[in-house]
Amino acid sequence: MVGVEWLRKRGGGADWPRVLLVALAATVLLAVGVAAATSTTSFGPYNPGWDGSSDLRSQIQAEPGVEAELLRDTAGYEGIEPEGTVAFVAAPDEPYTGEDAERLRSFVENGGTLVVLENFGEGGNTVLAAVGADARFHGDLLRDEQNHFRGPPMPIADNVTDHELTDGVTQLTLNYATAVEPGEATVLVRTSDVTYLGSEETELAEVEELDAYPVATSENVSAGTVVAVGDPSITINSMLAEPDNAAFVSGLYEDADRVVLDVSHVGDVPPLAAAILTLRDSPFLQVVVGFGAIGAVAVLSGRRLPxxxxxxxxxxxxxxxxxxxxxxxxxxxxxxxxxxxxxxxxxxxxxxxxxxxxxxxxxxxxxxxxxxxxxxxxxxxx
Structure with missing residues (x-):
């Protein structure tokens, strides 16, 4: 215990073992709190890492006049007014089928705007099919040997259509994107005309055709709108600030009253966020917690020295x-x-x-x- 004695002598008589214990406890509590409040799910709104979309969540929450909402279950669509609402679905891990598909279809048919972002998974196409959209995601990797950000798999798509959803947007900076097959949808953004589809191993010499591929489309479905984007990475923390990703994404909900982040078919929401959302959605729990807090205050305030x-x-x-x-x-x-x-x-x-x-x-x-x-x-x- 020589070190402790030295701390006592040098620390003006402070109780250093207790100080160190308190510091250790605070560190552990901080680590547990961070773990409970954050996620490692790719594209997750509570993931502060490079592949999360916590910056987008913060951007939406900071937008004046816009109400932000996180949906962990598609049943939440039944309590939302579709008109004036924009819902984001990014790279779902599971397909939308059954009641989930019906709820999305009803949301769009009644005037909601649905933004689907996908590259290589099939989840995005199940969403488009469920709501009756024409667009589909191709699924192969887009590469551009000339117009790219940090390499051919990160094309710069600068063929932008003059449209209300692209106001102020001159390009999208992509990151392992795929093309969107538009069908009858309106193309909002295309790549340069020297882009090709393949894989990471595909060489330019093996390519038979270069073209300008659509990467974002918009179409009217019943009373609603469906936007398909072939790259969910434009929403992640490491890419949102690249030209002009943030401007494009914010333009999708610029005139909305409410923005919904649909995480019903992606990774788990962190425990602390899940608890807060559960409390918010349950009036009974709000009453229980409220009375519990009042009781705790009453007990603590009633304590007296013997x-x-x-x-x-x-x-x-x-x-x-x-x-x-x-x-x-x-x-x-x-x-x-x-x-x-x-x-x-x-x-x-x-x-x-x-x-x-x-x-x-x-x-x-x-x-x-x-x-x-x-x-x-x-x-x-x-």
Missing amino acids: TDRLRRTRAGRARDLERAEPGRELSTADRAAYLRKRYPDWDDDRIERVTAAVERAERRGPDGPGTEPTRGSDEHDQ
Whole structure:
């Protein structure tokens, strides 16, 4: 324990073992809190890593006049007014079938805007099929040997159609994207005309055709709108700030009253966020937690220092004053003067409080000046 003794000597008498224990406990609690509040799911709105979309979630929440909502179950669509709402579905891990598909279709048919972002999975195409859209995701990798960001698999798509959804957008910076087969949909953005589809191993010499491929489309479905984007990576933290990804994404919900992030078919939501969402969706739990908090405050506010210890503490102060001038009955001013001398770091308010407490202890009788002070009595009044 040489190190502890050295800390005590150098630390001005501080209780360093306790300080270190508190620091360790705080570190553990912080680590647990971070783990409970964050996720590692790719494209996840609670994932602060390079492949998460926590920046997009923050951007939406900061948008004035826009209500942000996270859906962990497609049943949530039934309580949302479709008109004025934009819902994002990014790279779902599972297909939308059955009731899930019906809820999405109803959302779009009644005036909702659905944005589907996908590259290589089949989940995105099940969504497009479920709502009756024409567009489909091709599924092969787009490569551009000339117009790219950090390599051919990251094309710069700068053929932008003049459209209300592309206002202020001159390009999209893609990251392992696929093409969108538009069908009857309107093409919003295309790649350059020297792009090709293949795989990471495909060489340019093996390619028979270069073309400008659609990577974003928009189409009307019943009373709603469906936007298909062949790259969910434009929403992740490492790519959102690249030209002009953020402008394009924000333009999709610029006139919306509500933005929904549909995570019903992706990885788990972190525990803390899940608890908050569950509480928000359950009035019964809100009442239970509310009454529990009120009860806890009432219990904590009702705690008092044990009366016998308090009396012994005040009696100890009275005994100190009696020893100052034996046989003399001290006045309030005498007591205050003695306390100022004994405890020079005390302010006037504390002097007055202790003096009053001593006089009350004397008036109570047996538990007054004649009682021996206990260890720790100084700490109580200090």
